[in-house]
Amino acid sequence: xxxxxxxxxxxxxxxxxxxxxxxxxxxxxxxxxxxxxxxxxxxxxxxxxxxxxxxxxxxxxxxxxxxxxxxxxxxxxxxxxxxxxxxxxxxxxxxxxxxxxxxxxxxxxxxxxxxxxxxxxxxxxxxxxxxxxxxxxxxxxx
Amino acid sequence: xxxxxxxxxxxxxxxxxxxxxxxxxxxxxxxxxxxxxxxxxxxxxxxxxxxxxxxxxxxxxxxxxxxxxxxxxxxxxxxxxxxxxxxxxxxxxxxxxxxxxxxxxxxxxxxxxxxxxxxxxxxxxxxxxxxxxxxx
Numbered sequence: 001x002x003x004x005x006x007x008x009x010x011x012x013x014x015x016x017x018x019x020x021x022x023x024x025x026x027x028x029x030x031x032x033x034x035x036x037x038x039x040x041x042x043x044x045x046x047x048x049x050x051x052x053x054x055x056x057x058x059x060x061x062x063x064x065x066x067x068x069x070x071x072x073x074x075x076x077x078x079x080x081x082x083x084x085x086x087x088x089x090x091x092x093x094x095x096x097x098x099x100x101x102x103x104x105x106x107x108x109x110x111x112x113x114x115x116x117x118x119x120x121x122x123x124x125x126x127x128x129x130x131x132x133x134x135x136x137x138x139x140x141x142x
Numbered sequence: 143x144x145x146x147x148x149x150x151x152x153x154x155x156x157x158x159x160x161x162x163x164x165x166x167x168x169x170x171x172x173x174x175x176x177x178x179x180x181x182x183x184x185x186x187x188x189x190x191x192x193x194x195x196x197x198x199x200x201x202x203x204x205x206x207x208x209x210x211x212x213x214x215x216x217x218x219x220x221x222x223x224x225x226x227x228x229x230x231x232x233x234x235x236x237x238x239x240x241x242x243x244x245x246x247x248x249x250x251x252x253x254x255x256x257x258x259x260x261x262x263x264x265x266x267x268x269x270x271x272x273x274x275x276x277x278x
Contacts (some may be wrong), residue, residue, distance in 0.1 A: 006145070015156045015159065017156075017157070017159060017160030018159040018160045018162070018163040021161075021163045021164040021167070022159065022163055024176060025164070025167045025168075025171070029171065030178045035194050035196075036269070037194060037241070037270065038192035038193060038271065038273065039186075039189065039192055039193070039241075039242075039268050040189055040191075040192060040193070040268070040269050040271060041193070041195070041266065041267065041268050041269075042267045042268075042269060043266070043267075044257065044261045044267060046224060052154045060247070064250070105199070106250035106254060107248070107250065108250055108251040109249050110249060110250040111244040111246065111247050111248065111249055111250075112187055112204075112244045112245070112246055112248045112249070112250075112253050113187035113188065113247070113251070115250060116187045116188075116269060116271065117187075120189060120190075122272075123161040124265045131254060131257065131258060131261075133254050133255070133258055
């Protein structure tokens with residue numbers, strides 16, 4: 001007795017290709033959209049005129065160098081760990097918001113990662129950050 | 143003489159459907175990328191105890207070439223404040239979040255004026271950082 005072989009489907013099902021393409025694209029889109037979106041909120045008071053700044057004589061001043069921190073102009077510069085302890089001590093007895101203002105002045109070469117680390121330490125210690133930015137002025141010499 | 147009409151094949155070429163879908167999607171992907179800032183090159187700085195912002199009203203990026211972008215478009219720092227003021231409009235507090243993405247090696251001379259501009263425009267800064275695991 002001869003058994004007939006059933007014919008096998010040779011062609012791929014063409015109608016499924018659109019679905020495959022779609023699913024592939026969705027997969028790649030989902031993979032591509034994994035971007036960092038977590039971070040830290042920071043409240044910075046708006047800049048104020050120099051006259052008002054003079055009232056805050058007790059403002060803590062922090063000078064940032066490329067790798068270290070100078071607190072209230074006192075040398076030697078501190079490392080991040082030393083600064084964390086020092087600023088916590090300085091802010092511990094301050095109760096009013098205006099006394100907790102810390103003026104941060106950065107040198108031009110300070111990297112963002114270092115700036116974020118130091119400002120994070122100040123905020124964690126309960127300080128309120130203000131930026132001291134040097135304004136460029138053009139002076140005409142006659 | 144009777145001429146027989148040829149029977150026309152009315153089936154849709156299913157083989158081409160995949161290509162059409164693929165091209166359409168590529169088109170939309172390119173269109174979408176032109177609007178956001180995912181094409182910009184920057185590596186975040188590290189931070190701890192990070193949180194997701196509740197809203198996202200604008201995005202400011204400083205990439206590894208020290209170039210500033212507002213919502214994915216290059217913008218000079220001097221007009222950033224004005225552009226942000228227009229963008230944020232009269233939004234109430236809590237709806238003025240500015241996602242601030244800065245390459246970790248960018249120096250203060252570039253990022254401080256941008257922070258100042260955001261602050262002047264009344265934006266609520268949210269620094270985007272990479273989670274750093276606590277070391278004991």
